Amino acid sequence: MTDTDPRAGRTAKHSGQVVLRGSQYETSTTDQHLLDTAGSSDWVRNDPWRVMRIQSEFVEGFGALADLGPAVSVFGSARTLPDDPHYERAAELGARLVHAGYAVITGGGPGIMEAANKGANQAGGVSVGLGIELPFEQGLNDYVDLGVNFRYFFARKTMFVKYAQGFVVFPGGFGTLDELFEALTLVQTRKVTAFPIVLVGSDYWDGMVDWIRRTLVDAKTIAPEDAQLVTLTDDLDEVLNVLAVAEAARRGRGTDGE
Template sequence: MDSEDDQRTYRQGPAMLRGKAIPHSTTDQRLLDSRGPVDWLHADPWRVLRIQAEFVEGFGLLAELGKAVSVFGSARTDPDSEEYRLGVEIGTRLVEAGYAVITGGGPGIMEAGNLGAVKAGGVSVGLGIELPFEQRMNDHVDIGLEFRYFFVRKTMFVKYSQAFVVLPGGFGTMDELFEAITLVQTGKITRFPIVLVGTAFWGGLLEWIKNVMLPAGKIHPSDLELVHLTDDPAEVVRVIQEAHAEAQRRLEEEAAVRAAADEAGS
């Protein structure tokens, strides 16, 4: 025979619990009793709130950023290398063209992009990530935020960037690159420029995509146009500016068509 406790119903927000599922203490008790168990801090419902908090912090911090470009590349790039110098120059040129610079906030290419932005007197943003090994925010970040979750951080890169510039890097750089390509290819985001810097580094990958992936029917020929490859910092900025000018022209044409249609229907 069922006991009275087995029949009792417990409401926990939108959740309904009965029987053995009913907790032995309330959420307030677990929050306020510092001597109690802390396992609940690592439970999935609490993680959802942490995730929400990261989105809120990111949106709040970057909402008024203005036009920005994300610069990606290896954290292992030597400050004395040509790639680092290229990252600094690209950061500087982007600021001179009216863009803020967003990086992952760490060393290597990320530091180079932030340094270039600071040297040009622009806005330098670092979106860091909590890692098992120490990777502090570089000294050239003006606006910085550390994330627990990669997917929240990646959302911030996409939401607040009008273009991606990708210098030589490793798995993390590849992850950001192909996520951006996929989002543009599938129409999940408005198309924006994706510029690869380093023909010697990226050329083999693009050749494989063209000569293996395309003939196998895994992508459409037009997908090859989603990225632009160059070694020239000036061309990086030119590609971005031309793409944005074309997008603005299309918006103005669409607005004019809508206005004409409204006028004709009135």
């Protein structure tokens, strides 16, 4: 394909199993159509039919991941470059998780997600990417062995929790924070049990953790014990140890974490 080829450099968008290019490309997403109720009242007639599509995403995700085995979800910024120390550490963690018997689940994009998938892939483990339809297409990174693309954030987020034995969170933005605080809420409300949440990168996370442990506790908007639901570390050995302790607790209770 040459530079003069009219197909060269075309932006592509994946919507579930559908690929849209050229005149078919649009910047809106399925989530936006579902959640944005401004405009006409067509949603009253259309939304009941969307339930079937939502159901299909759960069925597809459950079917793809049912036999995955023990896994850990790794989160972090899509903007982290390969020469960033956090990228290198996420890749190292991906490999170490595989050696500890875990599959690695990420959002399947670039940055930290790519790094963790790369580490898992190159260590001979199972590297999972759960992609999402976005206005700016990213696509699954090349290190994903098992990939599932979702239209709806809430279906995708269910998979991150259901099929993981814990979360490891590297520095990231709003998407990373969204996953982090949803997991904290699920643990706090005991929707999931024996589910460790580890933050890697004290320079990045220390201010937020201090705010949680001081401001929120002092204001009594959370209980003191809630502030201990997250572990902050720079030591990958500690990450593996936290996961191992939680796994032992899970087995002691006779639960699979669902």
